[in-house]
Amino acid sequence: MKYFQYITSSLLFLILFLSSCSGTRTINLSLMKPAIITLDRSITTIALLNRALPADKQTNRIESVITGEGINQDKQGRQHLLEGLNYAFSQSPNLKGVLLTDELTGDGSGTTFPAPLTWDVIEKICQENHTDAVIALETYDSDCIITNVAGQVTTTNAFGVSIPNIQYHANQKITIKAGFRIYDLKNRKIADEYTYSYWRSWDANANNIAQALSGLINKGLAINQTCYEAGGFYEKRISPTWINEQRMLYTRAGNSPMAVGSRMAIVGNWTEASTYWQQALTTSTKRKLLGRATYNLALSSEVAGDLFAAKDWISKSYGMYNNPNAPQYQSVLNRRYNELIRLNQQMQNVQDTIR
Known part of the structure; x- marks a missing residue:
């Protein structure tokens, strides 16, 4: 009561x-809104594990070159995603997160889950970190799309005369795809296996294409910011959150x-x-x-x-x-x-x- x-x-x-x-x-x-899924009552503290490290690092390097992302960008993105999740847990009314520093490799792809961790591994992680369960980030992928278009706008000069001009609009859209598993140690079951996409976009306008593109937020910063928010987004699935209703x-x-x-x-x-x-x-x-x-x-x-x-x-x-x-x-x-x-x-x- x-x-x-x-x-x-x-x-x-x-x-x-x-x-x-x-x-x-x-x-x-x-109002406090319940989580989408209900975890076992025994779970109050959860270890946050990065298990999305690619097993084939050479392939990851090649992909980074092809996509134009820095070699360490995916690593930073995964870190920011888990940091965002950990911060969301600090605001949670019923769950506490313990952010782990170690990374584990997975045998899945960026969008496909690897084989589940063994319960011996889960038990070891929980014992060492005094947690009841493990949330593992097991799939991760980021995508950046930059577009630009030209359009006609009308401006008024000092004499009140309307003058047509060309304005360039640039847009940068970051999409993060993440997949989490929750390992419930007490019941030795996977309590949740969930993939989702989260995106943000930024815009800039200028009188030429170069200025419009340079007005966009730095790509790496945009990815990290989107990842951080994406981590907090997942917390709402498993922990009650405050919302406004009319x-x-x-x-x-x-x-x-x-x-x-x-x-x-x-x-x-x-x-x-x-x-x-x-x-x-x-x-x-x-x-x-x-x-x-x-x-x-x-x-x-x-x-x-x-x-x-x-x-x-x-x-x-x-x-x-x-x-x-x-x-x-x-x-x-x-x-x-x-x-x-x-x-x-x-x-x-x-x-x-x-x-």
């Missing part, structure tokens, strides 16, 4: 801004209980807001207003972390008062409830995330 309160009171902050719809505001909720709040002008409650919510006083919306239920007989008040009470309950109450209020908003926006919000609450069940499973030392 302590963790549950931590989510709902300390880290569930609200940013409110005017919506384009009259009588409503849009709010942003910062919700709708009904507002009202004047000094009625509905209006006062809305203003209380805007300044973050959801407890008082709920009190006024409860009053609106007893002082008004207007079906539309009652549907909106119960909708807001559902939102207030979600902010407080009580999804059972939220689902009850939104059910009344639609079932009793036919609020047309209630069914969509009810689907959101059902999804959130299922996500919190998974989140509870992923937070090994947490019980009763949902009340």
Whole structure:
């Protein structure tokens, strides 16, 4: 319950801004989203291993010459990818990474997994580094594509005369392809085997091709930066992360209980807001207003972390008062409830995330 309160009171902050719809505001909720996959509860510390070192170094040198990449560029890219993953783990609520300095060769290609490591090797790595599992980077490939095009633009001189000019546009796109395996030592199973692509692009404009190309970020720096971000991208697959989601709040002008409650919510006083919306239920007989008040009470309950109450209020908003926006919000609450069940499973030392 302590963790549950931590989510709902300390880290569930609200940013409110005017919506384009009259009588409503849009709010942003910062929510913890469960990972895509759930690791065994015994896994809390993971060794991060670079196993994507090509076994045939001579072939790798030839490829570096053909592609125009430096001989050490792939090595730097792999290092930055694991460093990005390690940093993401430092922000993780439930997992800790231990970045290893050694590299192991693999018998796979840049995009094909090698044969799995033996469990004797995994056990040795875990014992030496005091970890419960090993994440191995086992495939790695980088690709850089630079394109340039010329286009006509119109500029205005000091006399206000429009002058057509040719402008050159250069684009550099970096694509990183990575493949990870997670070795679960306790259960002696591969908990995840996943490949993905991650890309970034940079642009530059100039009056000639040479200037446009020189305006692009250094290729090696671009690859390293993309690799670093790609590492953090994988962490989201196996560890809960914070995201922003939008919700709708009904507002009202004047000094009625509905209006006062809305203003209380805007300044973050959801407890008082709920009190006024409860009053609106007893002082008004207007079906539309009652549907909106119960909708807001559902939102207030979600902010407080009580999804059972939220689902009850939104059910009344639609079932009793036919609020047309209630069914969509009810689907959101059902999804959130299922996500919190998974989140509870992923937070090994947490019980009763949902009340």
